[in-house]
Amino acid sequence: MGPVVGDEADWVSEALGLELASPASAPLAQRLYRALRAWIREGRLASGQRLPSSRRLARELSLGRNTVLAAIDQLIAEGFLESRPGAGTFVADVAFESMASQSGETRPLPDRTAVDEAELSSRGVRLLDFCASLDDRFGAFAPGVPALDRFPHALWQRLLRRHLHATPTQWLDYQAQGGVPALREALCDYLRLSRSVRCRPEQILIVQGAQQGFELLARMLGDVGDRAWVEEPGYHGAQACFSAAGFDVEPVPVDAEGMSVPGVPVGGASPRLIHVTPSHQYPSGVTMSLARRLALLEVAERHRAWIVEDDYDSEFRYGQRPIAALQGLVDGARVIYVGTFSKVLYPGLRLGYLVLPDPLVVPFRRANARLHREGQYPVQAALAEFIAQGHFSRHVRRMRDCYRRRQARLREALAPAVARGLRLSGGQAGMHLVAWLDDEETERTLVARAAGQGVTLSPLSRYYLRRPGRPGLVLGYAGAHEDEIERAGSWLAREWAAVTSERSCP
Ligand SMILES: Cc1ncc(COP(=O)(O)O)c(C=O)c1O
Structure with missing residues (x-):
């Protein structure tokens, strides 16, 4: 089946119905999430394509609406889908391309999670729940990446x-x-x-x-x-x-x-x-x-x-x-x-x-x-x-200075947003800051918009096992050069202000 070009993918709920009918032990929300994610990566669901509404999917698949929303929310948080208020949920046009181009890939990576779950042990299937964040290793704000060029x-x-x-x-x-x-x-x-x-x-x-x-x-x-x-x-x-x-x-x-x-x-x-x-x-x-x-x-x-x-x-x-x-x-x-x-x-x-x-x-x-x-x-x-x-203690001292400077540049860049109410974690240690957000929608929107900017925004809510987690952003600052951090920080400050004002005056 090729990419869908119509206004709404009528085949989607039918194909999802077939997918969910096959035996597998994973929870339904997860299977729904994996199927949609695989189709987006394979191009079966094309960029800009509108998904059937969550109500319609829930009705046609005989699922609870919360189950459908959990899968869709996860895909929005990861940048595969985007929600356009009043218009519906659409396949994002940047999420996958940007990841592939950053990693030097020219073709989409095969989706390893698209393997038939009947092939995996139930432990294997459960394990995949903890693997979502492995792709976020590129660009400013990727968490946990040290200054590799300074080694x-x-x-x-x-x-x-x-x-x-x-x-x-x-x-x-x-x-x-x-x-x-x-x-x-x-x-x-x-x-x-x-x-x-x-x-x-x-x-x-x-x-x-x-x-x-x-x-x-x-x-x-x-x-x-x-x-x-x-x-x-x-x-x-x-x-x-x-x-x-x-x-x-x-x-x-x-x-x-x-x-x-x-x-x-x-x-x-x-x-x-x-x-x-x-x-x-x-x-x-x-x-x-x-x-x-x-x-x-x-x-x-x-x-x-x-x-x-x-x-x-x-x-x-x-x-x-x-x-x-x-x-x-x-x-x-x-x-x-x-x-x-x-x-x-x-x-x-x-x-x-x-x-x-x-x-x-x-x-x-x-x-x-x-x-x-x-x-x-x-x-x-x-x-x-x-x-x-x-050499070890010398390297630690150098990196401490380097990260202190990188964090300071990030704080400077975010200062206009902080002056308008964005809350940042203390930053007395480590290689990342947390920006706390007021609601999940702001988190989702910022993560989706970042995908096309070479910026990795990791949603804080993803670090929670009980959903929904607290909304926010985990901002790694150690792995990118100061000017890259500053550029990404200024972009984030502007986007945060824009999203916050869009949400306060709809
Ligand atoms: C909390 C935490 N513990 C441990 C590690 C390091 O793991 P490893 O030594 O396997 O690279 C990380 C790396 O991101 C981490 O964030």
Whole structure:
């Protein structure tokens, strides 16, 4: 079937009816969302095409209207559809093209989620719910991208070459040591000094990024049906690992003091894992208060739960000294500290680490060697030298200055909007700011308009598991040059003012 050129795609509800009639375990809203998204990407639904109204789709597909709206809202938030007040919902003409051209692709990428869901396990299908934001890696405001152009590549390559050249023969074999000893020692010194983590080198397990650490600890510490408490809003990467391991992922709200630790178990069952980002909550940016930290440690002790302390970007603190890690607050705390080099160096390096309490050290090391195989020892050795020679702390200092300047440029550019009421997060740390918005419609409209501008606007509501989430925008400022940040910030300030005034005088 070719692109539809008529005023309204009459075939759409019929084709959706067939799609939804086939057996699959995913919720209907999700299947509707995936089918429409695939058709837009494949060009079956052409740019500018009007969709049948949500009422009509609900009636013809025998679905609840909220189910239809949930799918459509998600596609609007992601820029695939746009809502034109009074006229209906249309296929956006920019969302897909801009993503493809930014990534250097000339043809649409095949939609990996368009695979027949009958082929996937129910865990696989659930996992895809946490994967929506993977495409947003381009342009100003892409969250979590460091200043890749400022990494000292020449120096790094020299170190790498030296260590590749001098690889001891035994490193060509399988390894089960928890990582190169010199790296574990260098890290241990750094963590004790800079993060007040209590550790010895034996407690450190080097993994391929925080993500592999989350996967390993989910499999090692929980059984299918166990509870994992996660922050709401929170980090989909960790949530995906917990969900894929069979955990029931339970969102716990975050307020100005961090996760508002419940006194009694949410939903009646004790948690087994509690994932938190206490130094710099992702994405809201708040720092967990001392009272909450102590309450969290107490709750973990009471429920025999493990706290997963995800300390992903705490090196970047502006003004104050970095906040000490939760792990070091009391002796023998039930905390697994997770660190990563993805923000402080670069994500493609795929190196992170766990600091494990003593009883978990040997089981985790053995399981990791069996499940994932340790490797890349020459790269780990090069990194140990990078740290020991002082290049690491020098790079952190430089990036801190760079990000402070980039954030300042973004604030300057957004100042006219802030003067008219746009609220921004504090920005004392990290690589992104949050702009809070008053309503979902403003969030949707801004995200859709940004798609054609080389600007990645990540809707804050997407970081919530319970919909609708709080509307806002997550604005990464670390990965783009200052003038690009300024241009994108000025564009956003203007667009925000335009959308806000359109909405106040319809
Ligand atoms: C909250 C949070 N934790 C951890 C990570 C790092 O993950 P990895 O080490 O797997 O790259 C990220 C990256 O975006 C993050 O945002």
